[in-house]
Amino acid sequence: MKSAVITVTSGKGGVGKTTCAANIGSALALLGKRVVLIDGDIGLRNLDIVMGLENRIVYDAVDFVEGRCRLRQALIRDKRAPELYLMPTAQTRDKSAINAQQMKHLCDELRSDFDYILIDSPAGIEHGFHTCLAPADRCLVVTNPEVSSVRDADRVIGLIEAAEKGPAHLIINRIVPARVRRQEMLSTEDIAEVLSTEIIGIVPEDENILVSTNRGHPVVMNGKSPAAQAFHEIARRITGEIVPFQPLRSSGSILQRLFGRA
């Protein structure tokens, strides 16, 4: 199978890029794909924490790029899936420590060993974003159902198309179905329409995300929480499978859902 470099990006910060990258990467690996997750957020690394692999870091992507270690030494194997690896980045350097050319080279070195190379991009549209965009074969744009993040997603989608890295696919994260029903929240249809971009996943607001991040166990690794289910479906769509969109479950109780307070 030909390898694919997939960059997860958003424009606005804090919308769930790292959470999506960790869970989608893990879900792909649980499908038996060979996956490497690259933390592209130099200076503010977090993918190691979300994956629970922070205590295994010795070398990182910047060490490899600057010739202080071999490629394999900068990869941490995650034993929870057959072929899942994390390439952490440096916490005490800045975004310019790796340039677009170096990121492309890094991904090319990984291509022969992996089916999917997922890059967790930093927020913003500056240097770090362009570095992570450069090697991309496809892009996932994460947005929340909220005006400012959709607006920033639009800007990023434009930049992705200008760089001929499109078409971008959209992940709408932190949807609260009850609030959409009460018409307090933008619906997924509204967002897809204004962005004229195809949706690849809809991830509900899910309280299990916080607990899983506390523990360093991505939600897809255990359990069937609503967000986990959404991430598994996104992974299958990435492999090319046609997976119909399920009506959304909220993580609240049945009573909360009945009374619209989920």
Added chain:
Amino acid sequence: MNILQQLFGSKNSADTAKQRLRFVLIHDRAEIPPGLLDLIKDDIIAALSNRLPIDREGVTVHFDQQGNESRVLVDVPLLNANGRRRKAERPA
């Protein structure tokens, strides 16, 4: 955390979060990659095991920071003649 909690994973996740946070902050601030401690541990085991009956499983290496003082804390338990962990002598 007691054994039961470990077995059933019932330690609350906020405590786990706090512990992990403390750990990463110590390493971020000191610019010492956490995984380095495991390599150091292997080196220590290799260096000492030629000369002393050490309990390899029991070796711990920690990085600690108090104020602006940093230190690496190494604990190497010894085995007694029957290959069991040697208990500290208690005063009678």
